[in-house]
Amino acid sequence: MEFDDxxxxxxxxxxxxYHEMVTGKLKPxxxxxxxxxxxxxxxxxxxxxxxxxxxxxAEGFLVSQRGRGNxxxxxxxxxATLKQQLVQEQLATVYHELxxxxxxxxxxxxxxxxxxxxxxNQDDSHLND
Amino acid sequence: xxxxxxxxxxxxxxxxxxxxxxxxxxLAGGKVVGLLGANGAGKTTLMxxxxxxxxxxxxxxxxxxxxxxxRKQHVSFxxxxxxxxxxxxxxxxxxxxxxxxxxxxxxxxxxxxxxxxLDGQQKLAALSKGxxxxxxxxxxxxxxxDLYLLxxxxxxxxxxxxxxxxxSIIRWLPDTATLLVSDHYxxxxxxxxxxxxxxxxxxxxxxxxxxxxxxQKHMDIETYYEQLYEGGTDNx
Numbered sequence: 111m112e113f114d115d116x117x118x119x120x121x122x123x124x125x126x127x128y129h130e131m132v133t134g135k136l137k138p139x140x141x142x143x144x145x146x147x148x149x150x151x152x153x154x155x156x157x158x159x160x161x162x163x164x165x166x167x168a169e170g171f172l173v174s175q176r177g178r179g180n181x182x183x184x185x186x187x188x189x190a191t192l193k194q195q196l197v198q199e200q201l202a203t204v205y206h207e208l209x210x211x212x213x214x215x216x217x218x219x220x221x222x223x224x225x226x227x228x229x230x231n232q233d234d235s236h237l238n239d
Numbered sequence: 240x241x242x243x244x245x246x247x248x249x250x251x252x253x254x255x256x257x258x259x260x261x262x263x264x265x266l267a268g269g270k271v272v273g274l275l276g277a278n279g280a281g282k283t284t285l286m287x288x289x290x291x292x293x294x295x296x297x298x299x300x301x302x303x304x305x306x307x308x309x310r311k312q313h314v315s316f317x318x319x320x321x322x323x324x325x326x327x328x329x330x331x332x333x334x335x336x337x338x339x340x341x342x343x344x345x346x347x348x349x350x351x352x353x354x355x356x357l358d359g360q361q362k363l364a365a366l367s368k369g370x371x372x373x374x375x376x377x378x379x380x381x382x383x384x385d386l387y388l389l390x391x392x393x394x395x396x397x398x399x400x401x402x403x404x405x406x407s408i409i410r411w412l413p414d415t416a417t418l419l420v421s422d423h424y425x426x427x428x429x430x431x432x433x434x435x436x437x438x439x440x441x442x443x444x445x446x447x448x449x450x451x452x453x454x455q456k457h458m459d460i461e462t463y464y465e466q467l468y469e470g471g472t473d474n475x
Contacts, residue, residue, distance in 0.1 A: 115429050115459035118450045149409050153402075154430045155271055156409065158450065 111152045119154055123162035126152070131171065131182055132193045139184040142172070243268045243313075243385050243417045244289065244301055251281075251288060251295030257441050258284050259295065264436060264443055266417050268385065271408065271431055273449075274421040275464055276438035282421040285438065286388045289419075290316045302385045312342075315382040317375045319390065323363055329374060330359035340382050348381035351411060355403055369400030376404050380411045387412065389420040393427055405431055429460040437467060 113122045130136040142148065145163065149156045163180055166172040170188060173181045183189065208218045242265050249262035259281045266272055276282050287293035291307025298305060302313040323332055333352075337343045352359070355373040366374065372392045379387055393401050409431060412418050422428055425435070429449060437445040445467065452463050 113430055115426065115461070116453060116457055118453045119430055120450060146410065150406055153405060153409070155433055156412075156414075157269065157433055158430075161450075 111154075113152075113154070119158045120162040120165070123148075123152060123154065123159060124166060127162070127166065128171070128192060128196060131189055132196055136182050138182055138186055138189060140182045141178075142180045142182070144179065241268060242266065242300075244419075245299070246289075247298040249288065249295055249297035249299065251284060251293065253284075259288070259438075259441050261442050262297070264446060266386075266419065266434075268415045268417055270417045270433040271412065272417065272419050273425055273428060273432040273435045273460075274419050274438065275423065275425055275435055276421075277468075278423060280438040281441065282438055283390050286316060286390055286419070286421070287318070289386075289388065290314050290318075292318065313384050314386045314388060315379045315384045316388040316390075317379045320363065320371070320375060325362070325364035327363045328359065329357055329361050329363070329366075332363070332374070332378070333359065336378055336381070342383040344381050344383055347383075347411065348377055351377040351380060351407060354407060354410075369396040372396055372404060373400060376407055380407065383413070385416050387416060387418045389418065391421050391423070393422055393424070401427060424461075425464050426459070426461040432460070435460060435464070437464065439467060 111126070113119050127136065127142075136142070142163070143151065145159050146156055148163075149159045152159070163172060163174075167174050167180065170185070171183055171192060173183055175181060204222075205218065208221070213221065244264065244266040246262050246264040249259060250257075251259040262285070274282050274285070284293060288295050289299055289301065289310070291299075291310050294307070299310065301310040304310050304313055320332070323335075333345075333348055336348075337345055351357075355377055357370070357374055357377060361370075363371075376389065376392060379389060392404055396404075405428065408418065408420075419436075420428065420432075425432075432449045434446065434448050435452075436443055439445075449460055452458055452460060456463060458466075
């Protein structure tokens with residue numbers, strides 16, 4: 111796994127795990143690999159993984175069971191809010207970038223709609239290949 | 240947190256030249272620390288001073304031991320396999336380690352050797368640079384000590400060997416032990432480092448946590464390290 115070395119690694123590890131929770135690759139209640147295994151999988155420092163997991167436990171997205179390991183929360187609404195949060199973050203970036211190109215709010219909506227439509231057509235044509 | 244390594248007012252001269260002076264350093268347990276510096280900055284010398292194979296003035300304490308003999312029991316360092324004949328087989332070198340170090344764990348060595356694809360029948364002289372470094376890693380990490388030293392394990396080796404070495408460090412470095420690993424090209428190991436220590440101008444000029452550098456300076460570790468060599472006027 112390649113990380114951006116300008117951004118704290120523990121934040122990037124959180125993003126990776128959040129992403130897996132939101133997409134369902136990690137299911138509610140599922141056990142995470144052991145800390146050292148995660149460090150190996152991601153090729154990062156064990157303490158950095160520990161720190162990432164620690165903050166996710168504090169935020170309530172992970173539940174730590176003493177002696178048994180760390181588990182994804184079974185609180186589905188909580189995972190839904192996480193998804194909302196990730197979507198918001200992506201939209202905020204796009205919105206900011208398009209505003210920087212002097213697009214009005216209406217123009218942004220129109221161009222996003224047009225993009226999605228064109229993109230959908232492309233994907234359909236791929237399916238028909 | 241208890242210190243594994245403490246260095247106070249260390250000074251070392253060779254042929255009337257200052258190699259290191261005013262070196263102060265404290266390392267806690269359970270850390271992976273990158274020792275950075277240009278070629279010839281004194282990284283290897285610092286490691287030899289820590290193990291006691293070089294002698295300077297000042298105080299060096301490892302896990303409470305300040306004499307060279309006492310320190311050697313707490314430090315695992317394979318100084319480039321010096322002292323082994325070129326026709327020596329890997330298995331003989333392992334037997335030597337097992338005989339000399341009471342803390343050598345053969346079981347652990349077997350696991351490491353298997354992971355790193357080491358063949359006991361091969362002779363030292365026949366090993367590629369990468370395999371030689373893998374052997375050094377396996378021997379070094381097979382001892383059960385508080386402080387491990389690796390001197391430039393990544394210089395001149397292919398990317399597959401590098402990955403294997405990095406993975407062995409993550410997998411086999413004991414939780415409470417500290418590893419000091421030197422390198423002059425930091426970006427390849429930056430993600431596994433807790434802290435960096437930079438040797439420049441014959442002393443330690445920086446000791447900083449990697450995540451703090453990323454968080455507060457918004458810099459990658461390589462850039463941060465390189466800017467130490469650029470004029471030095473930018474002090475923010």
